[in-house]
Amino acid sequence: MNKDARILVIDDEAGLRDLLSHEFALQGYQVDTAMDGCQALEKLAQQTFQLVLCDINMPKMGGLEILEHIRKLDSDMEVIMMTGYATIEDAVMAMKKGAYDFVQKPFNLEELFQLAEKSLEKGDLRRTILELRETKKKLEATQMQLIQSEKLAGIGQLAAGVAHELNNPLSGVMGFAQLLLEDAGLTAQQRKDIETIYAQSQRCRTIIQNLLQFSRRKDPLQEVLDLAPLLLATLDLVKYDFSTSAIDLSQTVPPTLPLILGDASQLQQVFLNLLTNARQAMAGGKKGRLVIEAGQRGNKVFVRCADNGHGIPKDIQDKIFDPFFTTKPVGQGTGLGLSICYGIVQQHRGALYVESKVDAGSTFTVELPIYERL
Ligand SMILES: Nc1ncnc2c1ncn2[C@@H]1O[C@H](COP(=O)(O)OP(=O)(O)OP(=O)(O)O)[C@@H](O)[C@H]1O
Ligand SMILES: [Mg+2]
Structure with a gap:
């Protein structure tokens, strides 16, 4: 009772x-x-x-x-x-x-007591069920995060090894291509071919750099940061791109946010990746609309990036944070963007998640713990 x-x-x-x-x-x-x-x-x-x-x-x-x-x-x-x-x-x-x-x-008083007791038990049961549901949800989220971080750590080690091994031969290819280009006796066709070799090698180098960055398990800098100006500066960087793509960009970002502890350039990279993905998802089709919101929720600061692009089917939503997962045509995406973001946010003890509906759009949310001065 x-x-x-x-x-x-x-x-x-x-x-x-x-x-x-x-x-x-x-x-x-x-x-x-x-x-x-x-x-x-x-x-x-x-x-x-x-x-x-x-x-x-x-x-x-x-x-x-x-x-x-x-x-x-x-x-x-x-x-x-x-x-x-x-x-x-x-x-x-x-x-x-x-x-x-x-x-x-x-x-009869006895009957009323019994009824009262039963009703209170029902209330208790309902509260317990609600609590259990909440706990189950939290457990599932934690489990997802654990699986993801184990996956990332494993692939990270492999990627770092491969990237290192590829770096040297690639420098050779690029160096020799440059040497060849200095030869005045090349035909126009030969020159064009070697330039292609050089350009493609450069693309490989970018991929390798991304790989190294993804796998580099170095701790982020621990600067005391206000995310608001950082986010606003990042938005300024992409504003032009968005306007040429005729995308409406609306932002609700307060001038200041509670401070966090983190690495400004890594976090800027997270926002840039999310913005780039959003722009790519809104290319073609209906008029693009991107809503950026930032604020405080409990003891966390959040940044939300909501697009009205093509959305992400349910069955691949848990794959998009995997390294090399991409739905873009060969040569257009390496599938590293979100895995890098995930790694960075995780090292900041934050969370990165997506809510999405096909044809309606996707919302990516970054949450970072507020810095508590000791
Ligand atoms: N805003 C978005 N809307 C719809 N799909 C998205 C969005 N962001 C990411 N995705 C999906 O997640 C996949 C993985 O994204 P990620 O940024 O990791 O790689 P990518 O954009 O394909 O390539 P990269 O970023 O390496 O150039 C994308 O290929 C796309 O299918
Ligand atoms: Mg991307």
């Missing part, structure tokens, strides 16, 4: 109020009373009750009306109606409006 439960008895009959108050208190409950709807609403606004025993037939405000108010206040509170008229309609109406049950006056 939930003896800590607080019960509110609402009845215009002083005798019944006193009796119930006395009897329920004897059972160990904490009881309060109200003589009418107004007083009841005042008490309900001031403190939380787990159970309300409410008379249906009262002058001024009837029990059904009070029940409606209660439902608006707190959907968790259980309500048992007490009716002297016992018309089935009253009872049905009360149950429809969310009452747990009703008792008919004059009632």
Whole structure:
């Protein structure tokens, strides 16, 4: 039995109020009373009750009306109606409006105790289920993060090795291509071919640099930072690109945000990657609209980047943060952008996640813990 439960008895009959108050208190409950709807609403606004025993037939405000108010206040509170008229309609109406049950006056106290206990158990059960659901959600999110970080760490080591091995031969290819280009006796076609070799090698070098960056497990700098000016400066960098792509950019970024601890250039790279992806997702099709929002939520600072691009199908949403996962045509994306972002945000003890709907758009959110001065 939930003896800590607080019960509110609402009845215009002083005798019944006193009796119930006395009897329920004897059972160990904490009881309060109200003589009418107004007083009841005042008490309900001031403190939380787990159970309300409410008379249906009262002058001024009837029990059904009070029940409606209660439902608006707190959907968790259980309500048992007490009716002297016992018309089935009253009872049905009360149950429809969310009452747990009703008792008919004059009632047997033992029955009322049992009903009260059952209703309180139901409330407890509902709260436990809600808590369990919340815990399950958190566990699933943590598990996803763990899988992702293990995957990243494994691939990171491999990538670093491969990138190092490729760097030297590639420098050779580029160096010799440059040497060849200095030869005055080349035909136009030969020159064009060697230039292609050089340009393609340069592309490889960019990929290798990205790989190294992705795999470099170096800790980010620990600067005390305000993300707002950093974000605004990053937006300035891409504004021109967005305007030439005819994308509407709207931003709700306050001039300052609570400080965080981090690496400005790494975080700027996160925002740039997210903005680039958004622009690419909005290319072609309907008019692009990008909404950037930043603010504080609890002990975190968030930056949200919402586009109305082609969206991400559900079945690949958990793959997009994997290195080399790309849906772009060969030669257009390496699939490293988001995995780099994920790694950076993770090293900042933050979170990066996506919500997306195909054809409607995608929203990427970065959350970083607020710096707490010791
Ligand atoms: N805003 C977005 N809208 C729709 N899909 C997106 C968005 N951002 C990322 N994606 C999807 O996630 C995939 C991986 O993104 P990621 O940035 O890691 O690589 P990429 O953009 O394909 O290549 P890279 O960034 O290396 O040039 C993309 O290919 C795309 O399918
Ligand atoms: Mg990208």
